[in-house]
Amino acid sequence: MSQQESKGFYKLSWLQRIGFGAGDLAQNLIYQTICMYLLFFYTDVYVLGGDAAKSAGLAGTMFLVVRIVDVLWDPLVGTFVDKHNPKLGKYRSYLIMGGIPLTILAILCFWDGFKPSILYAYITYVGMSMLYTLINVPYGALNSSLTRDTNEITILTSVRMFMANVGGLCVSAGVPILVAILASKDLPIEMALFMGLGSLPSFIFMPLVPAIKRKVGKKNMFYIFLSVAIIGMALLYVISKMGTVKENIVLVYIAQFIKSTGVIVATGYMWALIPEVISYGEWKTGRRISGIVNALTGIFFKAGMALGGVIPGWVLAWTSYKASEQAQTLPKDSNAWFLTMLIFALVGLGLLVFCFSQTKERVVMDDKETKNVKVSDLWTEFMRNRPLRIIALFFITAFAMMSVGNAAGAYFMNDLELQSPSAQEGIRWLVCVIPALLLVLAMWIISKYELTDEKIDQINKEIEARNQ
Secondary structure, X not given: OOHHHHOOOOOOOHHHHHHHHHHHHHHHHHHHHHHHHXXXXXXXXXXXXOOHHHHHHHHHHHHHHHHHHHHHHHHHHHHHHHHOOOOOOOOOHHHHHOHHHHHHHHHHHOOXXXXXXXXXXXXXXXXXXXXXXXXXXXXXXXXHHHOOOHHHHHHHHHHHHHHHHHHHHHHHHHHHHHHHHHOOOOOOHHHHHHHHOOOOOHHHHHHHHHHHHHHHOHHHHHHHHHHHHHHHHHHHHHHHHOOOOHHHHHHHHHHHHHHHHHHHHHHHHHHHHHHHHHHHHHHHHOOOOHHHHHHHHHHXXXXXXXXXXXXXXXXXXXXXXXXXXXXXXXXXXXXXXXXXXXXXXXXXXXXXXXXXXXXXXXOOOOHXXXXXXXXXXXXXXXXXXXXXXXXXXXXXXXXXXXXHHHHHHHHHOOOHHHOOHHHHHHHHHHHHHHHHHHHHHHHHHHOOOOOOHHHHHHHHHHHHHHHO
16 A cells, blocks of 8 residues: 555545445435426326325425424434444445335335325335435445545546436436336337436536546536526526427427536536535544534435425416326326336345445544534534535535426426416426526525635645644
8 A cells, every 4th residue: 555545545446436436326216216206206196185286285395394304314314323333334334224225115105005195105205215314424424435535536526426317317217218118108208308318418527527627627617517507497498488398399408408517517516525524624623524514415405405395396286287188298107106116226226235345434533533423513513614504505505406407307398388377387487497596596605615626635634644
C-alpha cells in the first residue's frame, strides 16, 4: 500500500466502483418504481378512494404523512448506524439486513388483495419507506467511507449516478412496457419513450461530469445545467399548448431530452457534495459522523419528496382528474402491476447483494468515537455546519422538483387532451411550471455554497495530518 493510500486517499478498482454503483441501481429499480407509478396505481388501478380524483387526494395526503414519519425515523437510523459496527461491515451490512424486507414490502405496495383499503396502503407504504431509509442512509455513508480522495469521489459519484439512471431508465421506460406485456395489451411506446428520455441523457453526460467540472468549475456546472433544465421545461409547456401531445410528439421528445439533460447532471452531482460536508464537519469537530450527516440528507430529500409527493395528488384532485378509458393508455390489470414490481424488486435485491460484496469501509470512526454519538448530534451538526445547511435547502428543492415531475409524467402522456381544460393545465403545471420555479430557487441556493475543490483537498490533508 502506498503512503498516499495509507492516509485514506484510496484508489478503487473499476469493479469496486461498479459494485458501489450497483447499490444505487438496486434502490432505483425498487424505489423509483414506487415514486413514478404508485400514484398512478392508486388513482387508476387500485382506485384508493372510489374514483380517480378522490384517490389522488388521499394518496397525496398519505405521501405527506409518510414523510412526517420519516422526519422522526431518519435521525434514529443515522444515530444507530454511527453507533454500531456490525460484523459484516459498519455500513454495508444494511444492504442485506434491510434489503430483504424492503423487497417484500415494495412488492406488497402493488398487491390489491385488500381492495380498496386505505389502512393497507398506509401500512405497506410506511413500512417500505422506513426500510428504504435503513438502506439508503448507510449506503450514502459508504461513499465517504471508501476514500478521502476528491477525484475518486467524483468518479464514484459519476459511476453511481450513471448506474442510478440505468435503473431510472429501466423503470421509466421499462415499467409501462412490461406491464403492457404482462397484461397482453398494446405496447405504450410513446409513453415509454417519453418517460425513458427522463434518464437517457445520463448515459451521455454523467460520464463527462469530471471533465465538465474541471473545465467550468463546480458552481458554473450547476448554473449551466439548471438553466438547460428550465429551458426544456418552458419548451415542453409551449409545445403541449400547440395541439395534442401526439401531434407534436417529436417536439415533445426533444423538449423532454433537453429538460432531462439539465436535471440529471445538476441533481446527479449534488451527491458528490455530501462527502465534502462530512469532511468539513470532521475538520471542525474531529468526528466523522457519516451516518448522522446522511440521515440529515435523508430528511432533506424526503422533505422535498413530501412537498413533491403531495402536490401532484392535490392538484389532480383539485382539477377533477378522471381516469382514462382509452385502449392505448397504461393497462389497469392489477396482476400485471404486481408481477412487474415483483420482477423489479427481486432484481434489485440481487444487486444489493453484489454491492455488499464489492464495498469495504476504510475511513470510519473507531469504537471510542462511536460511543459518544447521540441523536442530538444531528441537529448540532446541522447548526454548526453551514455548507450542510445549504445542501439541505438544495436537496429539498431538487427532490421536490423531481418528485413533482416524475409523478406527473405518466399523466402527461396518458391522453392529456381527453382531460378537462382545468385538469390539462394542472398536469402541465406539474410537469413544467412548478419544477421550473423550484429550479430557479435551487440555482440561488447553490450560489451560496462555499466549499471549493481546493478547500476540500486542504481540509482532508489537515485531517489526515491530525490523525497521524
